[in-house]
Amino acid sequence: MDWGNLFVIAVGAILINNFVLMRFLGICPYIGVSKSLSSAIGMGMAVIFVMTIASLFSWIVYVYLLDPATNFWGVDLTFLRTISFILVIAGLVQFVEMVIQKLAPSLYQALGIYLPLITTNCAVLGVAVLNIDENYSLVESLVNGIAAGIGFTLALVLMAGIRERLDLADVPKALQGVPIAFIMAGLMAIAFLGFSGLSVG
Amino acid sequence: MNLRQEFTKGLVAENPVLRLALGLCPSLAVSSSVENALGMGISVVFVLTMSNLIISLMRNIIPAKIRIPIYIVIIATFVTIVEMIMAAYQPALFRALGIFVPLIVVNCIILGRAEAFASKNSIWPAIIDAWGMGVGFTFALVMIATVREILGNGTWLNMPVAPAGFEPVLLMMLAPGAFITMGLILAMFNWSDDAKAKKLKDAVIKRAGFITEQPKTERSN
Amino acid sequence: MDPSLIGAIASIGGLGLLLGGGLAYASRVFYVKVDPRIEEVDEALPGANCGACGQAGCRQMAVQVVGGELTGADCPVASSDVVARVAEIMGGVAGAAVDMVAIVRCQGSPDKCPDRFEYSGFQTCTGGDKIGHGHKACDWGCLGFGECVAACPFDAMVMGADRLPKVMDENCTGCGKCVEACPRDIMHLIPRNAPVYLACMNINKTKKVQEVCDIGCIGCGRCANKKATPSGMVSMNKETNLPVFDYSYDDEPVVAVDVCPTDSLVDKKAGRRPIWHIDPTMCNGTGECAKICPVKKCITETDGGKYVIDPEKCISCGWCEPVCPTKAISPIQVNAIRKVG
Numbered sequence: 001m002d003w004g005n006l007f008v009i010a011v012g013a014i015l016i017n018n019f020v021l022m023r024f025l026g027i028c029p030y031i032g033v034s035k036s037l038s039s040a041i042g043m044g045m046a047v048i049f050v051m052t053i054a055s056l057f058s059w060i061v062y063v064y065l066l067d068p069a070t071n072f073w074g075v076d077l078t079f080l081r082t083i084s085f086i087l088v089i090a091g092l093v094q095f096v097e098m099v100i101q102k103l104a105p106s107l108y109q110a111l112g113i114y115l116p117l118i119t120t121n122c123a124v125l126g127v128a129v130l131n132i133d134e135n136y137s138l139v140e141s142l143v144n145g146i147a148a149g150i151g152f153t154l155a156l157v158l159m160a161g162i163r164e165r166l167d168l169a170d171v172p173k174a175l176q177g178v179p180i181a182f183i184m185a186g187l188m189a190i191a192f193l194g195f196s197g198l199s200v201g
Numbered sequence: 202m203n204l205r206q207e208f209t210k211g212l213v214a215e216n217p218v219l220r221l222a223l224g225l226c227p228s229l230a231v232s233s234s235v236e237n238a239l240g241m242g243i244s245v246v247f248v249l250t251m252s253n254l255i256i257s258l259m260r261n262i263i264p265a266k267i268r269i270p271i272y273i274v275i276i277a278t279f280v281t282i283v284e285m286i287m288a289a290y291q292p293a294l295f296r297a298l299g300i301f302v303p304l305i306v307v308n309c310i311i312l313g314r315a316e317a318f319a320s321k322n323s324i325w326p327a328i329i330d331a332w333g334m335g336v337g338f339t340f341a342l343v344m345i346a347t348v349r350e351i352l353g354n355g356t357w358l359n360m361p362v363a364p365a366g367f368e369p370v371l372l373m374m375l376a377p378g379a380f381i382t383m384g385l386i387l388a389m390f391n392w393s394d395d396a397k398a399k400k401l402k403d404a405v406i407k408r409a410g411f412i413t414e415q416p417k418t419e420r421s422n
Numbered sequence: 423m424d425p426s427l428i429g430a431i432a433s434i435g436g437l438g439l440l441l442g443g444g445l446a447y448a449s450r451v452f453y454v455k456v457d458p459r460i461e462e463v464d465e466a467l468p469g470a471n472c473g474a475c476g477q478a479g480c481r482q483m484a485v486q487v488v489g490g491e492l493t494g495a496d497c498p499v500a501s502s503d504v505v506a507r508v509a510e511i512m513g514g515v516a517g518a519a520v521d522m523v524a525i526v527r528c529q530g531s532p533d534k535c536p537d538r539f540e541y542s543g544f545q546t547c548t549g550g551d552k553i554g555h556g557h558k559a560c561d562w563g564c565l566g567f568g569e570c571v572a573a574c575p576f577d578a579m580v581m582g583a584d585r586l587p588k589v590m591d592e593n594c595t596g597c598g599k600c601v602e603a604c605p606r607d608i609m610h611l612i613p614r615n616a617p618v619y620l621a622c623m624n625i626n627k628t629k630k631v632q633e634v635c636d637i638g639c640i641g642c643g644r645c646a647n648k649k650a651t652p653s654g655m656v657s658m659n660k661e662t663n664l665p666v667f668d669y670s671y672d673d674e675p676v677v678a679v680d681v682c683p684t685d686s687l688v689d690k691k692a693g694r695r696p697i698w699h700i701d702p703t704m705c706n707g708t709g710e711c712a713k714i715c716p717v718k719k720c721i722t723e724t725d726g727g728k729y730v731i732d733p734e735k736c737i738s739c740g741w742c743e744p745v746c747p748t749k750a751i752s753p754i755q756v757n758a759i760r761k762v763g
Contacts, residue, residue: 075425077426312468
């Protein structure tokens with residue numbers, strides 16, 4: 001196992017190509033759920049969890065069902081990628097949600113309520129598609145999934161912290177709410193641009 | 202509501218990006234050039250129209266409980282078709298849009314319109330609604346892309362428009378430029394809304410007849 | 423048959439069966455009992471889980487709707503049908519559909535309740551509230567930066583020149599956004615047809631209130647006295663020293679407004695109430711009306727043994743009407759006669 005390579009993937013997904021600020025994935029929840037710190041943390045944890053599951057299962061589906069080189073029937077079904085990924089992710093997340101709600105109600109309150117929001121989140125489908133595009137192995141896909149989730153959480157929690165403070169500030173009326181959030185995201189993205197000069201590996 | 206209104210409501214009054222804040226990811230990601238924005242817009246118009254059409258046709262036979270998975274599968278099918286067509290005929294554009302082509306599936310606009318409109322209306326209104334919303338989306342994308350491409354590259358649809366000596370602002374082409382442009386455009390729309398609302402409010406205040414004095418309890422002793 | 427076709431059908435069909443069957447099974451095994459209305463609202467909502475409402479998905483929004491925090495209109499994707507359907511589900515519950523309207527529970531304009539110090543921090547209520555209990559002399563008073571006005575989505579509020587927000591009833595939908603926005607709990611919702619409310623939140627008594635505000639409730643309890651409101655609509659809360667109005671009573675407590683020594687009560691129908699009049703041809707001079715009238719020298723006996731109501735003094739309580747044995751007393755809608763002050 002090449003630990004150095006995994007480290008590069010992780011740092012890349014968390015900082016250099018941060019999902020929200022550099023790749024523009026998951027903007028809707030980023031703007032929607034960043035109003036309070038506590039819900040941002042819950043959402044972030046849920047995203048890490050779902051991204052990991054999505055990376056794992058979408059990789060399995062792709063390799064064993066769709067990819068002509070490795071699948072059971074030896075024919076090219078890669079055109080079914082989008083449709084099968086969304087099915088698998090949506091189905092699994094709903095399944096996990098039901099299980100948590102029954103077996104761990106307190107965990108459900110903290111984390112589970114964010115799960116349905118994530119099924120149709122482009123960041124989750126995005127990480128699954130990216131894993132395939134980059135030809136990652138199963139372990140690499142998992143690391144990329146977890147790291148992308150951490151990167152999303154980082155951006156979300158930072159944003160929520162700023163927005164909680166911003167509640168006290170006197171923002172011009174036209175800029176209040178979503179517009180100022182975007183402008184702040186822009187400033188954060190400038191900060192994250194600094195990481196793109198980072199060379200790892 | 203007639204068909205014309207169904208179309209025009211998506212352009213400004215209920216513009217999906219600028220008013221409803223839906224489909225934000227692609228509108229930020231592919232708006233670095235007008236060309237990409239147009240490509241994305243046309244893809245969305247196609248998927249939206251076809252999915253609205255099919256869902257409207259099937260609206261009476263889709264069971265309510267599992268409607269969302271069905272919508273997603275229908276939408277994913279058309280996204281796959283777009284993906285294949287674009288890869289075959291517009292490979293450069295396909296590479297530029299990259300991951301955001303398959304991600305049209307999870308664009309809130311499409312699922313939102315399927316649920317809010319196509320599932321309850323007959324075919325023609327559903328198609329017109331899709332056109333209106335799709336064109337509205339394209340319009341918003343092109344608007345953001347125009348600002349970013351002119352400032353960031355000095356061109357518009359790959360044609361040089363900037364005056365001589367113009368130094369392109371690279372930042373506008375990068376991620377921060379997208380966020381900041383989006384924020385300012387949304388603010389502009391809010392501002393014009395506020396100006397209209399203020400006029401209305403002034404009229405109401407005038408009619409209600411109070412501006413400064415609290416209507417005080419009247420007492421007789 | 424083309425093998426890729428079989429493969430495609432097998433893959434997607436198999437996945438669909440597996441997931442569908444699994445979910446159907448799981449929904450039975452892991453069934454959790456919840457408020458059936460959450461289920462219904464959830465189904466009515468678009469279900470796109472886009473998060474544009476700021477909630478964690480449609481399900482969570484449904485929980486908030488049933489909890490009374492949100493309405494269908496908070497969903498930016500929902501069509502008017504969805505909004506109506508959600509309202510219908512929620513309206514089916516007894517008592518949930520009372521038409522509410524916002525009120526401002528403070529009348530402490532700068533001339534009544536002066537500033538304690540000059541505040542120059544963030545010009546917002548939340549900010550002002552955090553510095554030394556706010557700059558107003560009264561710890562409960564309105565700070566006047568208008569966060570409630572800014573929060574109103576229906577343009578139903580304006581900031582007056584007296585630094586107090588005003589609610590325009592005709593625009594107010596009772597959504598409660600201003601109630602959430604106010605850091606001092608001054609904005610409240612009351613039924614739209616509620617006649618009178620208390621415009622003060624200061625829980626202190628007599629002197630402590632009078633020191634800071636001329637128009638604050640001193641907790642004297644005169645409005646709750648049986649003589650002022652025989653119906654029992656008004657009662658005193660011993661902990662807050664403030665009168666409480668029970669709007670389930672069908673009563674117009676105008677006498678309570680009249681006896682309030684500090685003008686802390688606001689009559690929402692002020693100036694629009696009728697005054698009462700005795701028909702001299704029907705009056706038999708028993709004087710029952712004069713005995714019950716709560717206002718001194720309002721109903722007086724004339725030289726001819728008849729009784730008359732002084733329109734200048736009548737407070738529109740209407741108590742005299744039912745006690746008259748000859749039914750000589752009736753209300754007349756004469757706004758012109760009402761004087762001001």
